[in-house]
Amino acid sequence: MNEVQNLYRDSKHSLSSKVQKVRTAAWHYRKGGIQQVKLWRWNQVVQQPIPQRKTTLPEGGLRRDYPRLRNAWIEKTQQAQAWAPASETHNYRNVFAQGWFLGSGDDNPSLPSAWVSTVFGEKNFSCDPALQVMHKGSAQQHHQLLLLGQATDSAKKLRNSQQVAHELYSVLKSKRDSWADFDEAVTWLGGRFVVIARHGAETRVHVDAMASRSCYWGTTDSGEVVLASHSALIAEAVGDLSSTRAKWVLNHPDYHNPAGVYLPGTITSHDRTWLVFANCCLTIRQRTAEHKRFFPPRGSNPVPALSVEAATEAYLAEVRFQMDAILSSAPASIIALTAGSDSRAILNASLDLLQDAGTSAMTYHFFEKDAGHTRIDLLGANRLAEEAGLKHRILNLQPWDPKARFAKLYSRSFPVWARFGALARACYEGLSAEEELIIGVGGEVGTAFYLERDHPAVTPEVLAGKFTQDNFQYDAQLIAEFERYMAYTQLAPEHAGEIDLYDLFYWEHRMSGWAAYWYSELDFGATVALPLNSRRVFCAMLGVPFEDRVRKSVYGTLNSWVDIAAGSTNPGGKN
Known part of the structure; x- marks a missing residue:
């Protein structure tokens, strides 16, 4: 009972104190307006006792050889040296930073000399040593996996890429005809990564939830499918550096964006380069590649109603x-x-x-x-x-x-x-x-980026209007590009799993590009x-x-x- 009484007394005292302060503030406001209230508050602050340092400076602390001062100098210098800017570490030489390339070697672009390589199936994989790579299996085995970047799984308590790669490889080795179990294992990963999995002659490529670590792909004149981190590497590999479509967008007189322009639909920096979008994967069989949506899984709703x-x-x-x-x-x-x-x-x-x-x-x-x-x-x-x-x-x-x-x-x-x-x-x-x-x-x-959702259906014209608010949205070529994008990503109600298409479009189109x-x-x-x-x-x-x-x-x-x-x-x- 005493504890209850003490708590009641303390809370009553606190409330009385707050009420008194409100009354005092109101009195000052009536007398001199907001400026007098500020002056009253300032006087309250300056009347508070100044906290004292725990220790005072000893007599020897006035000299340059004072140990604590010298130690502080040394620590400051060491910290500056330990955390040197990346420009000093790399000396402006790390072109295609954290980049990678997967190809047969016949049509490889000119890769940085510092990159390291390994064999993946019948292809060669090369990457910047700064990129974290987990490699499971070998070219001689039926199964092989590359995990590029950082990945986690909160449900399985997998806190790093090494643990995730081990888990994914286990799922891959148990694969039969369908990729469904492997897709499910990738679906709920967090992090920033690309997964390249080979099952015999078939290869599956996944990106993370927002496709934040880009995976570009293209087909060479000889029919080989090549993959890379940068559009320029694909363009060089396929022997076509043209960028007609990108320059058409970037230089269009009717396209303006105060926050900066970017590329719409399937358009990338180079004409023969494609991007793997969020919630989609790329399947490579021999010399063909298929870009297909895997999330949400067909016939499912992964978004439960929540309070x-x-x-x-x-x-x-x-x-x-x-x-x-x-x-x-x-x-x-x-x-x-x-x-x-x-x-x-x-x-x-x-x-x-x-x-x-x-x-x-x-x-x-x-x-x-x-x-x-x-x-x-x-x-x-x-x-x-x-x-x-x-x-x-x-x-x-x-x-x-x-x-x-x-x-x-x-x-x-x-x-x-x-x-x-x-x-x-x-x-x-x-x-x-x-x-x-x-x-x-x-x-x-x-948090719903697109607030206006009153169109009866999401069409290429609607997406063009979401991409830009200026007259560029009415360009027939832009509308045709978004029609191509909807087909490429299978952005349609039957593939959306009850997720609003406006949300999927923002998620996949804006985050991936x-x-x-x-x-x-x-x-x-x-x-x-x-x-x-x-x-x-x-x-x-x-x-x-x-x-x-x-x-x-x-x-x-x-x-x-x-x-x-x-x-x-x-x-x-x-x-």
């Missing part, structure tokens, strides 16, 4: 697993932080993990242009980083300089289209190659990690009512849990 609280619990669990795996895989990490809701949600979901790992926050800004939207991001992110107790690193974006050393490296890897070269350079010259760069893109798959191209540019430096890149995250967020998706109720619920936790430790609230 907002249940969806938030699923979001929290998956993001925390992915973040824990990411932070355990590299010696240092940086989280790209903005003032947006995606950043705040990831920060709240994994705050303790970020703090334990000593993760830094990073925000970029065009200081020369002082763009309003990035300035808002910078200031908001700085406040979030301060509240979270994270160091905040600022990258200053410079105007593009075609004569810079980075420009030569960049244009060799991406000769046709520049997605965000200025940011790629800032990260290459400002971040370490040993660090992992955590980016929170993908949340808008769940606009976003993935950006990550490929960033691969010159730090390794990109995507904690939201999991179908478990997307299916949970897609499972709540549409109105709650638009309101971003999952994020709101997560934020409310933060507030409740803070209130439970501070019953009096913030003054």
